Amino acid sequence: MTGPPASTLDRSARAEPPSPLRGPAFLRLWTGTTASGLATWAMPFILGFAVVDDSLTPAALGLVLATRTAGFLVAVTVGGVLADRYSRRAVVLWSGLLAAVASPVLAAGVGRSLALMAVAGAAIGAGQGACRPAFQALTAEVVPPDHRQAANAATTLAVRVTTLAGPGLTALLAAFLDVTALLVGTGLLWLVAALLPPAGRYRGQDLDAPGPAAERAGFRAEFGEGVREARRHPWFLGGLGALAAVIATGYSATGVILPAISRDRYDTESVLVAATTAYTVGALLGAVLIARHRPRSPGWAALAGLAAYGLAPLSLWLPVPALLVVAAYAAAGVGIELFNVPWFTAVQREVEPRLLARVSSLDFLVSYGLAPIGLALIAPAADAFGPGPVLAVCTLACFLAPAAAALPRGARHFRTTRVAAETPARA
Structure with a gap:
């Protein structure tokens, strides 16, 4: 009896193992992360329907969104410490359950109790904030290092698809369901985010170590340890500063000034719609590109992409045709991903x-x-100095901040230590 041809054996030996991104662990994590992102995006959009049908005032909507932001900012700090102290899966579970329970409470308060809505909004924001660092850390546990860039691209791709298709889908559902039912639906999404993700390898720090629990460092000390770890990576501090500058200036300016430019310069709201849609489509394209592309200098390439956001305020600053504004937003979307x-x-x-x-x-x-x-300061600044100077400052900030972030040690490759190609061989 003859065996299989040698060429068949060679092909079998060279066959690549199945990608971990197709395994159940990552698919569960990806689905849970996507569900949390969809629920996060949908809440203010659904409450906008409540404003349209006069069951909620714009001021009340602003208050609820403000309490959600406050809850997020407090919980993202606490959640980071808890996700390092205990298992990341446990933090995802409890933060998702908090948001899931608070969502129907928010629905019950619409048109009845602003105080109840504010408290529920803060709880939802806390759930959202606590799960974000836990999801990031859980990805590192579930996905091997060589596949993490593709995994992160797949996650951000899902977020962008949600942003693009979500308004139409929500408007379609609103034709059959009221605001209360839609908000309860976001609670179901949070339930998926809480229950579906897999357990990672990390089980917390010294949970079984002997000695009294009082010996554990306090919250401030543990968060301070994280700050010291961040300071150990100069490229991280530079990149974070550049990101903060772009968000506080470029993102805020375009969010506040773009509607007015669309109305006053181009005499139509279609520029606003086309530009924001182009930004999302560009981000989708950027996620697809970076899923497989590996630049030789990934840090510098990433910072160049961040600097591309400056094209958005630049297009609003200069009297260019509307098509160039749309193109600038598309380029900014590609660059941000x-x-x-x-x-x-x-x-x-x-x-x-x-x-x-x-x-x-x-x-x-x-x-x-x-x-x-940034959102709070841009409008008064535009009223005081005019939109032109504000957009000029924002454009320069978006270009110069990433350029400055390219200077610290490790920025070229986003590495704390030199890559092998740059490290001299030992004798």
Whole structure:
């Protein structure tokens, strides 16, 4: 009896093992992360329907969203410490359950109790904030290092698809369901985010160590340890500063000034719609590109992508045709994902695993925390000095901050130590 041909054996020996991104662990994690992102996006959009049908005032909507932001900022710090102290899976579970329980409470308060809505909004924001660093750390546990860039790209791709398709889908559901039912639906999404993700390898720090529990360092000390770990990576501090500058200036300026430019310069709201849609489509394209592309200098390439956001305020500053505004927003969308995916991947690779959630929480705290400040200051600045000077400053900040972030040690590759190609061989 003859065996299989040698060529068949050779092909079998060379066959690649199945990708871990197709395994059940990552698919469960990806689905849970996507569900949390969809629920996070949907809540303010659904409450907008409540404003349209006069069951909620714009001021009340602003208060609920403000309490959600406050809950997020407090919980993202606490969640980072807890996700390093205990298992990341446990933090995802309890934070998701908190948001799941608070969502129907928010629904019950619409048109009845603003105080109840504010408390529920804060609880939902706390659940959202606590799960973010835990999800980031859990990705590093579930996905092998060589596949994390593709995993992060797949996650951000799902978020962008949600942003693009979500408004139409929600509007369709609103034709059959009221605001209360839609908000309860976000609670079901949070339930999926809480229950579906898999358990990781990390089980917490010294949970079985002898000695009294009082010997454990306090919250401030544990968060301070995460800050010290962040300071150990100069490229991280530079990149985080650049990201914060772009969000506080470029993102805020375009969010506040774009509607007015669309109305006053182009005499139509279609520029606003087209530009925001182009940004999301560009981000989708950027996620697809970075899923497989590996630049030789990933840090510098990522920072160049972040600097591309400056094209958005630049297009609003200059009297260009509407088509160029749309193109600028598309380029900004591509660039932001060319930054985001390598950035998350580098943090997961370079940061000490037991401190990963705390460093991730610092990332979200600084970047998300400055966004409301920028949004609050841009409109008064535009009223005082005019939109032109404000857009000029924002454009320069978006270009110069990433350029400055390219200077610290390790920024070229987003690595704390030199890559092998740059390290001289030992004699």
